[in-house]
Amino acid sequence: MEFLVAMGTGIVSKLGEMLMDPVTSQFKHLIHCEKNINKMKKELNNLKDRKRAIEGMVDADRRNGHHIAPNVEHWLYKVDNVVENELRKVYDDEFVNKNKKCLNGLCPNLVFRYSLSKKAGKMAQDLVSLKEQKFDFISYPAPLPTLGSTFTEGIKSFASRESIMAEVVEKLKGDEFNRLSVCGMGGVGKTTLVKELIKILEADKVFDEISMAIVSQVPDYRRIQGQIGDTLGLKFDKETLQGRAAQLLERLNKINKVLVVLDDVWTELDFELIGLPSNGQCHKGCKILFTSRNEDVCHRMISQRNFTMPVLSKEEAWDLFRDTVGGHVADKAEIHNIAKEVANECRGLPIAIVTIAKALGNKEKHAWEDALDQLRKSSLTSFSEMQEYSIYSCIELSYNFLGNEEAKFLLLLCSLFPEDFDIPIEVLLRYGVGLGLFKDLGALCKARNRVHTLVDTLKKRFLLLDSNEEECVKMHDVVRDTVITIGSKEEHGFAVKYDAGQTGSKELIWHHSAISLVFDEIKMHPKRLQCPNLRLLQVYLKRREPISENFFHNMSKLTVLGISNLCIPSVSSPFRLLNNLCTLRLEDCQVGDISVICKELRKLEVLSLAHSNIKELPAEIGKLSLLRLLDLTECNDLDQMSSGVLASLSNLEELYLRVRNFHWEEKNSILADLKSLSHQLKVLEISITGIHILDLELKSLVKFWIYVRDSTTLSHGFGRRGYLHPNILKLNGVYHKDIKENMAIQQLLKKSEILNLVDVKQLENVIYELDEEGFPHLKDLSIEFCNDLKYLTDETVYASSCVFPLLE
Structure with missing residues (x-):
């Protein structure tokens, strides 16, 4: 019973408390209304102070390019919303001012007073909560922009570039290649191409990261590391190159697929010192692409595939020129044809095209014509924009x-x-x-x-x-113009070029050591050159006309003279003062009597009369004791050689006697001379009649072009324009027994790279009947009209891979 009474008393007491708490709370809101409102105002001011501090930090970080943390942005928005909206619901100044009596405890409207106090108290708590909200960080660095987004200029689409880019992209997407290179001459557009490549690779999301560094001619490894690190967001904290290299390599190894572009590489780089992976050091996802104007450098850096950039085609060059200068200018009736010619003079080099197009874009017709004149005359040095844009x-x-x-x-x-x-x-x-x-x-x-x-x-x-x-x-015209400029700038300039119609004797400056003259008409060349320091002179004429007797006056230092297509009827007069001449080329010339050469030019080492009209090789030529090379190629008027002339040339190393239909069978003394010097020859080119007279010692030959024919066969149809072709032997109309028994022919067969057998009589088996040991250097074998032929070789005795190891 006592238990029940106690329990009942407790319940009543608890109920009383529960009933009293709400009542007390209501009275507190009524009594402390003004206090709650003042507290709310105070906390509002505190919150505003915090907001101003946070906004100051936010503004500073934004100026530094940082991104503001989302929770900070949300906090600032929430504060603004509370101040602007929520507080108005609690505390409308205008409304409260009208009810000041209520706030002073004199208002009979207890409901309003209670509501206002309760809302103010709640809002004060909310303001405190907002003010005390903590942030781990206000902002964070903005993510690095993609490399491609930093390139402002694009590349115009050209077929010659598109094919290269497509293939490079294909190779980079695969797993087979991790080092590629793009090569080309300076100004051809290598950097522009790789920048466009980077944009394509980024758009296709081929790599997770792409980095690029410009190397230049003197590599600065620290700067290269910095450029790569910047694009990868890597901050180096090491001082030494090796320490920074280790950091960079570690960063690269953490990227699944990464491309590093090294632009403008001039010398082989030490990848390890930079921090780039050497072969096998990094995962397959790390690839390197470099550009260079030196193909050897790419090979030394183990480029698995090198892409060579050509100059633009004529059509591509015009498209680029027109786009750069603007169609509204290039298509003007008075400008269009000139513009086309100007574009052609740039010879497809993009840097020249863009430079000149920009320079002429706002110019009048007279400026275009002047520019074209300068370009045609190769006087681009006077074209100021060429210097300005560093072409x-x-x-x-x-x-x-x-x-x-x-x-x-x-x-x-x-x-x-x-x-x-x-x-x-x-x-x-x-x-x-x-x-x-x-x-x-x-x-x-x-x-x-x-x-x-x-x-x-x-x-x-x-x-x-x-x-x-x-x-x-x-040689590309822009390269040529530059090299001419380099040579002529030096005090004792090596090279200077004067074109037809532009040269007067007064212009030929004394200090030049090498000059090339090209004339359309003989009347336009100077009668005398005042060039006492000249060591090399080259003269071209478009049609044969006489040369002045005093043309070479005051050229005692001349050691090289090359003359093409001139008429020199009296050789003694023009050359009488050229005592130091070592190389003389009189090619495609009408030279008349050359017997006096030996009297005046005793220091000659190289003499070429190729394609000239000499009829006789006089005995006096034998007095050129220092002569090492004699070239009589296609001197098809040559009919006489003085006895002993060849035998006297004790230092002769190279003899070029590709002369058609010289009557060797009537020249026994010449053959004897030829035999006496054959052991010392390193190069021999000769068209000769009858294998039985080819009794020479040819072990020392390094290069040869030898055509042996019978007396009934004309020497034609086996011509050759250049020099240093693979070693050629042609045998026409001879008997196979003579081939087998002739020691000189056997020596030649061992060294031949091209062998042409025409109408070789009674030849049935090439290997057995010509050379059982085979042809170790032969690459090209041609057999014509050998009507008795049955076998190249008998494989039961000789394996073809042994007798023709290099045959293509």
Whole structure:
């Protein structure tokens, strides 16, 4: 019973408390209304102070390019919403001012007072909660922009570029290639192409990250690391190159698929010192693409595939020129034809096209005509925009960076030839020999190898181009103009070029050491050249006309003279003062009597009369004791050789006797002379009648073109324009027994790369009847009208892979 009473008392007491709490709370809201409102105002001011502080930090971070944290942005929005909207619901100043008595406790409207106090108290708590909200960070760095988005200029779509880009993209998408390169001459657009490639790769999401660094001619490894690190968001905290390299490599290894582009690479780079993966050091997803104007550098950096960028085609060049200058200008009736010719003069080099188009875009017709004149005359140095936009410095940098003085020398020699000329490599050799460039090499064959090596170097640097003509190279006009400018700027300039109709004797400056003259008409050339320091002179004429007797006056230092298509009826007068001449080329000339050459030119080492009309090789030529090369190619009027003339040439290394229908069978003394010097010859080109008279010692031959025919066969149909073709032997109308028994022919068969057998009589089995040991160097075998032939070889005795190991 007591328990029940106690329980009932507790319940009543609890019910009383529960009833009293709400009542007390209601009275508190009524009593503390003014206090709650003041607290709300105070907390509102505190919140505004915090908001101003946060906004200050937000503004500062935004100015630094940071992104504001979403929760901070939301907080600022919420604060604004509370101040602007929620507080009005609680505390309308205008309404409260009308009810001041209520706020002072004199208002009979207890309901209003209670509601206002309750809302103010709740709002004060909310304001405190907002003010005290904590943030881990206000902002964070903005994500790095994609590399492609930083490139402002695009590349116009050209077929010559699209095919390259498509193939590069294909290779980069696959797993087979991790190092690729793009090569080309300076100004051809390599950088523009790789930038467009980057945009394509980013759009296709081929890589997770793409980075790019510009290397330039003197690599700064720290700067390269910085450029790559910046695009990858990597902050280096190491001081040494090796430490930074380790950081960069670690960062690259953490990216699933990454491409690093190294632009404008001039020398082989140490990938390890940069922090780039060497082969096998990084996962397959890390790939490297580099651009260079030196193909050798790409090979040394183990590029698995090199893409060579050509100049633009004529149509592409015009499209680019027209777009750059603006169709509204290029299509004007008075400008259009001139614009087309100006575009053609740029020879497809994008940097020249864009530069000149920009320079002429707002010019009148007279400026266009003047520009065309300058371009045609190759006087681009006076075209100020060419200097302003560094076209010349772009090419000059490639020239200076060659390092090899012989390569520079050879490039200067190439600049002596006319525009768009097919430059014979053999002529470069002969000029170099005359200038003493290869004295340390000894034999001409070794010097020839050096010249070809230098030519390869210049081609791989895109300073020389391939030619469609055999054993020739070409030079881009802009490169040529630049090299001419380089040569003529020097105090004792090596190369200067004067074109037809532009040269008077007063213009031929004394200090020049090499000059090339090209004339349309003989009347336009000067009668006398005042060039006492001249060492090389080259003269071209479009039609044969006489040369002045005083043309070479005051040229005692001349060591190389090349004359084409001139008429020199009296050889003694023009050459009488050229005592130091080492190389003389009188090609395609009407030269008359040449017996006096030996009297005046005792230092000659190279003499070429190719394609000239000489009728006799006089005995006096034998007095040229230093002569190392004699070229009589296609001197088809040649009918007489003085006895002993060849035998007297004790230093002769190379003899070119590709002369049609010379009557060898009547020249027993000449054959004896030829036999006496054959052991010392390194190069022999000869068309000769009758295998029985080819009794020569030819073990020393390195290069040859030899055509042996019977007396009834005319020497034609087996011509050759260039030099240094693979070793050729043609046997026409002879008996196979004579071939087998002739020691000279057997020596030639061992070295032949091209063998042409025509109407070889009684030949049944090539190997057995000609040479049982086979043809170790043969690549091309041609057999015509050998009507008795049954077998090339008997495979029961000889395996074809042994007797024809290189046959193509």
